[in-house]
Amino acid sequence: MADQVIAPGPKGSQLGRFDRDAIGFVTAMEQEHGGIVRISLGPFVVHLVSDPDAVKHILQDNAKNYVRGKFYGNFDLFFGRGMLTTDGAEWRERRQVSQPFFHKPRLVEKSPAITECAEDLVAGWEGAADRGEVVDVTDDVMTLSMGVFGKMFLGVDLRPYSAELQPATLFAMQAVLRSGSVSQLLPRWVPTRYRRTSTRHRATLDRVMDEVVERHVRGEVEEHTVVSALLAARDEHGDPWPREAVLAELKTLFLAGHETTGCSIVWTLHALSRHPEVRRRLEAEVAEVLGGRTPTVDDLADLPYLKQVVSESLRLYPAVWSYPRDVVADDTIGGYHVPAGSSVLLSSYVTQHSRSLWENPEAFDPQRFCPAHQVADRPKYAYYPFGGGARKCIGFEAALMEVQLVVATVVGRVRVDSTPGRPIGMWPKASLRPMPNVLMTASRVPS
Ligand code: HEM
Numbered sequence: 001m002a003d004q005v006i007a008p009g010p011k012g013s014q015l016g017r018f019d020r021d022a023i024g025f026v027t028a029m030e031q032e033h034g035g036i037v038r039i040s041l042g043p044f045v046v047h048l049v050s051d052p053d054a055v056k057h058i059l060q061d062n063a064k065n066y067v068r069g070k071f072y073g074n075f076d077l078f079f080g081r082g083m084l085t086t087d088g089a090e091w092r093e094r095r096q097v098s099q100p101f102f103h104k105p106r107l108v109e110k111s112p113a114i115t116e117c118a119e120d121l122v123a124g125w126e127g128a129a130d131r132g133e134v135v136d137v138t139d140d141v142m143t144l145s146m147g148v149f150g151k152m153f154l155g156v157d158l159r160p161y162s163a164e165l166q167p168a169t170l171f172a173m174q175a176v177l178r179s180g181s182v183s184q185l186l187p188r189w190v191p192t193r194y195r196r197t198s199t200r201h202r203a204t205l206d207r208v209m210d211e212v213v214e215r216h217v218r219g220e221v222e223e224h225t226v227v228s229a230l231l232a233a234r235d236e237h238g239d240p241w242p243r244e245a246v247l248a249e250l251k252t253l254f255l256a257g258h259e260t261t262g263c264s265i266v267w268t269l270h271a272l273s274r275h276p277e278v279r280r281r282l283e284a285e286v287a288e289v290l291g292g293r294t295p296t297v298d299d300l301a302d303l304p305y306l307k308q309v310v311s312e313s314l315r316l317y318p319a320v321w322s323y324p325r326d327v328v329a330d331d332t333i334g335g336y337h338v339p340a341g342s343s344v345l346l347s348s349y350v351t352q353h354s355r356s357l358w359e360n361p362e363a364f365d366p367q368r369f370c371p372a373h374q375v376a377d378r379p380k381y382a383y384y385p386f387g388g389g390a391r392k393c394i395g396f397e398a399a400l401m402e403v404q405l406v407v408a409t410v411v412g413r414v415r416v417d418s419t420p421g422r423p424i425g426m427w428p429k430a431s432l433r434p435m436p437n438v439l440m441t442a443s444r445v446p447s
Contacts, residue, residue: 007047007336009038022428023349026050026322030350036334044070045342046324047333050350052357052379054333058344059381059389062331066344069326071177078172078202080248083394084256094249095394097233101153101226102394107401111297113151114402117144117159118409119294125414129442134419138266138437141406142166145262148402149254155221156212158254165208168201169259173429175201209250213243226253253395259431260319261399265406266434267317268310271364272411273418273440278366279411282309283445286412292447295408297401303408308366310403314385316364321349321432323387348384349432357382416440 009029017025018041026048029037035051049055058066067087075085083094100106121144128135143162150158158165175198216227230246272279285305286295300307324345331338338344353361357378358368367373386393393399410416418424419439427435 004337005335007036007038007334007338008033013040013042015040015042023321023426026345026347026350027353030354035351035354035356036336038336045339047336047338047342047344048347048350049333049344050347050354051334052351052381055346055351055381055384056379056388057333058325058346059384059387059391063389063391065328065331066325067328069324069343071324071326071343075176077198078176078205079252079255080244082245082248082252084252093235097229098226098249098253098394101229102398104397107152107398108297110152111401111405114148114405115294115296115409117147117151118406120144120147121406122409122413125410125416125442126444129414129444133442134439135416135442136437137269137416137440138262138434139166141265141269142169142258142262144406145258145265145402146254148261149258150212152398153226153253153257154212154250155223155225155227156215158208158258161208164204168204169255170433171197171201172205172255173259173431173433176430205251205254206247209247209254210243212250213246226250256393257395257398261395261402263319263431263433264310264314264317264399264403266438267319267432268313268403268407269410269416269440270418270424270434270438271313271316272309272407273416275364278309278364279415281305282407282411283415286408287445290408290412292412295405295412297405299408300401300404303404304370305366306404306408308369310400310407311369311383312364312366313403315352315358315368315383316362317426317432317434318348318352318385319431320385320387320393321428322347348387349428351381352383352385354382411445413445414442415445416442 014025029039029048030050035049036054037048039046039048049058068085072085079085083091083098086094121140124140125135143159146162146165147157147159150156213227213231215221216225216231221227227250230241230249233241235241272282282305285303289299289302322345324343327338327340327342327344330340351357355361381388386396417440419441422436422439424434424436424438427433
């Protein structure tokens, strides 16, 4: 139609630029063209959306018009068809089974799982400090995060499986994204090294989750867990869910839950090591409130600076940095025509780094989140590390609890410092990972 206004954007396919440097590319697009940018990625028309009102429109106001879609095909390979990749009634049925396990009172009841794993982590790092060894913060925190997830939601400590689950997760984070790579594009029956590796990692995820289910079936897990709720679930005909559907839900929660939270903890410790003045202030707050003891959920209200630090870390390094949706019917967003069948790419990273919304956005400055800075005056979707609307992260409270309790436990006992000559970059796949693994030297905090 003649009066349809097309959003600004670059000419020609941008797939190559996106594949080479996704973060650099999306950031530049916002700076050059604004909060709604029309981009061609190979054959696909995609609107990169970072303007807060436009984000609200998609996640909340007209959410029914925006569905999972063509970019989620590979997700099903690793996550299965679960809560993250379905829509409508299918999604609702899945979310309802898990939702009670994310209610605040239950999370509080289960929160000792977090501090138990944090205590083990810190004990390991104190030992490394005494021996003068470097610690692999990424590996250790991912193991912790698996332990926390397993203990809180599955009734099974997953840390013993860490050595096999970590490579499987890392592979999945990359493989779920649709890329132009030849190995992904070949028909599925063509055997390639990539395909064999993919099959092996998927088998690992399936086997571990299947073991967790079997432990429940054999009655070895006494508490009521997400697994027992999934086994008790019935479909509309009164039949139990197929094992495949149960596994899909468990893989979804595992992959969406532990990797993101782990990345957020690693990024926070990385940022603290680069900002000694912030770390000193946080250490002082933690020392005053905890006096050397292990934190509990009740302490969090007395640790406001800790909350600011974590909020700022999630602003700079949102673990789920972008996610696509397909457009069901023609729509107008911010005055621009968005055609049915095209896609939108929401990016919390771009919004949270926007110069038009944040002063000096690249700086790590927890003061942005102090009450005096009128957090409420910002547009709602200037900051949305956990998404929004009905599809808002089911685990956001669990994640915030975990990141805060782990960081408080670490900061109260050990100081971890970046090793020189090892620049840490961003690896923007399904999650935003620090890359390479963060190696740090540990020293005990003087008491
Ligand atoms: C700092 C850590 C975390 C971050 C930054 C994060 C971020 C997000 C975001 C942005 C979404 C929305 C994606 C979309 O709308 O397409 C999401 C969804 C989801 N998250 Fe999280 N998440 C975190 C931790 C967790 C945890 C701890 C769990 C579970 C234990 C979890 C499970 C999920 C699930 C199942 C969904 C899909 C929900 C649905 O579609 O109904 N996440 N997460």
